[in-house]
Every structure is written in C-alpha cells, then in structure tokens.
Amino acid sequence: MQDFAPRPLNAQRTKSQAMKLIYTNASPYARKARIVALEDGIDLELIWHHPTAEGSKVPDFNPLGKVPALILDDGTLIIDSPVICEFLDQHERTPSLVPAAGPDRMRVKTLEAIADGIMDATVASVLETRRDPSERSPYWLTRWEEAIRRALPLLEGQLLADESFNLGTIASISALHYLDFRFPEQAYLEPHPALSEWLKSHENRDSIVQTMPFDGPSR
Ligand SMILES: N[C@@H](CCC(=O)N[C@@H](CS)C(=O)NCC(=O)O)C(=O)O
Numbered sequence: 001m002q003d004f005a006p007r008p009l010n011a012q013r014t015k016s017q018a019m020k021l022i023y024t025n026a027s028p029y030a031r032k033a034r035i036v037a038l039e040d041g042i043d044l045e046l047i048w049h050h051p052t053a054e055g056s057k058v059p060d061f062n063p064l065g066k067v068p069a070l071i072l073d074d075g076t077l078i079i080d081s082p083v084i085c086e087f088l089d090q091h092e093r094t095p096s097l098v099p100a101a102g103p104d105r106m107r108v109k110t111l112e113a114i115a116d117g118i119m120d121a122t123v124a125s126v127l128e129t130r131r132d133p134s135e136r137s138p139y140w141l142t143r144w145e146e147a148i149r150r151a152l153p154l155l156e157g158q159l160l161a162d163e164s165f166n167l168g169t170i171a172s173i174s175a176l177h178y179l180d181f182r183f184p185e186q187a188y189l190e191p192h193p194a195l196s197e198w199l200k201s202h203e204n205r206d207s208i209v210q211t212m213p214f215d216g217p218s219r
Contacts, residue, residue, distance in 0.1 A: 018045040020071040021084075022061045026213045028119045028178035029081035030068035035170045036085045036097055038207035048217040052127070082112060085167050097167045111158050111168025114151055115175040121147045122175070126182050148179065148188060156195040173202055181213045 021037075021044045023030035037044045051058040051067050062069035062079050070078040070087065078084050089097045099105040121144035128136055128144075155172055176199050179188050189196045202208055 018043045019073065020045045020047050022047050022049055022058060022069040022071070023067050024048060024050055025217070026178075026181070026215050027067050028123075028174040028213065029066075029116070031174045031178075031211050031213065032081045032167070032171050033068045033070065033084045033088065034211045035174070035207045036088045036167065038210060039097060039165075039170075040089060042088055042091070081171075082109075082116070082167075085112075085170075089167070097165075097170065099166070107158070107162065108166045108168040111155070111166075112171040114155050114158070115168065115171035118148055118151050118155070118175040119171075119178060121145075121151075122179050122182055145186070152188065152192055152195065156192050156198070159198050160194060169202070173199065173208060178213055 019042075021030065021033055023034065023046055025048070034044070034046070036042075049057045049061070049067065051065055056065070058067055058069070059065045061071060062077065064079065066079070068079075068081055068084055070084045072078065078087050086098050099108055125141055125144045128141055155175075159169065159172055176189065176195070189199070
C-alpha cells in the first residue's frame with residue numbers, strides 16, 4: 001500500500017503537476033471540492049467520468065465507484081468530499097474554510113454534515129426515480145423527501161446565525177442548488193423565503209457562478 005505523504009502545495013504549481021479531480025458537473029459533492037479549490041486558488045485538473053454510466057471508468061480511480069475522487073501527483077487517492085475539501089483547504093498557506101479545532105470547527109462540520117445529508121437524500125431520490133416504475137420504492141422516496149423537508153429549517157437556522165463563508169456554507173449552497181436542479185417542481189425552498197434570500201445573496205460569487213450544476217461533460 002502506498003504511503004500517505006502529501007506534499008505541501010505551492011503557488012507555482014504547473015498544469016502538469018495539478019492534482020486530478022474525477023468529477024461530474026452535476027455532482028454536488030464534487031462541486032464542494034471545486035468551490036474550495038477555486039476559493040483557495042488551487043489548480044485542479046478536472047477529469048469528467050460519470051459514475052453510473054455503463055462501463056464507467058470511475059471504479060478505475062475509486063473502487064467505491066463514486067465521485068469526487070482526488071488523485072495526488074504521486075497517485076495517492078483521497079476520497080469522500082469532506083476529506084477532499086479539508087485536504088485542499090489545509091494545503092493552502094492560510095487555511096480559511098475549515099476551522100482547525102474547537103466549537104467553530106464543530107459548527108462548520110455539523111453544517112456540512114446536514115448539507116451532505118440533504119445531498120444524500122436527494123441523490124438517492126434521483127437514482128430511485130430513474131429505476132423502472134415497477135421497481136421504485138414509494139416508502140424510500142417519501143422517507144427521503146421527509147428528511148429533506150425536516151432538515152431545511154435546521155440548515156436555515158444555522159446559516160442565518162453565522163455570516164462567515166466556510167465549508168459548511170459551501171456544502172449548503174451545493175445541496176440547495178442541487179435540490180432545485182433535480183426537483184424544481186417540488187419547490188422545496190418555497191416555505192423558506194429567508195433561506196432562498198440567503199442562497200440568492202451568494203449567487204454572484206465567482207466560485208459559485210463557475211460551478212453551477214448541469215448534466216454532461218460540457219454545456
Ligand atoms: N460521501 C460521498 C458521496 C459521493 C457520491 O455519492 N457521489 C455520487 C455522485 S453525486 C456517486 O458517485 N454515486 C454513484 C454511486 O453511488 O454508485 C462524498 O461526500 O464524496
């Protein structure tokens with residue numbers, strides 16, 4: 001097994017030295033990593049592979065078959081968006097998006113976990129609705145929808161109580177945009193005007209504009 005020995009990034013990295021991110025343009029988890037990289041000025045080589053396409057190449061990079069997967073210069077694999085995001089942020093000279101310790105860290109990581117949970121329920125619902133209707137589970141679809149609706153007020157309370165821009169904020173933006181991208185007709189944000197306003201207030205930020213979700217390798 002390869003030693004995990006990531007080297008510090010430096011600002012003069014060239015394209016050939018860039019780390020590779022296996023991703024899709026729709027994945028809200030991959031979007032977290034792309035936003036962190038843009039915010040921290042880290043050069044990532046983006047390699048598009050769809051995880052659920054027939055003959056997908058994603059398992060060649062990540063045996064779990066999921067995106068995002070980060071591949072370092074020496075071939076080291078880093079997976080799961082919370083780990084990838086923290087790795088990217090920590091390798092900047094001044095990590096700014098994930099507090100190192102204490103109550104601030106717990107607050108940011110909890111916010112990220114709520115947002116990731118909303119993504120989990122949304123992605124699972126998307127995959128379930130793509131199955132043959134005879135195989136779909138109304139039980140699970142309802143359960144995931146209820147989880148999302150219950151989690152939104154919690155997310156709203158935490159986001160409105162804290163003005164800072166951090167990994168929790170990034171995950172929340174990714175989760176909420178993805179929810180609207182996949183299920184616009186369900187109008188999940190309609191009962192939460194303050195949360196909608198909060199989301200809109202971030203929509204002109206460069207890293208957010210550049211990473212809006214869409215299907216396929218290019219627009
Ligand atoms: N916990 C993972 C979740 C990643 C994930 O589920 N990604 C989806 C795409 S949005 C995927 O690759 N699904 C394929 C599969 O589960 O087989 C993370 O945070 O990175």
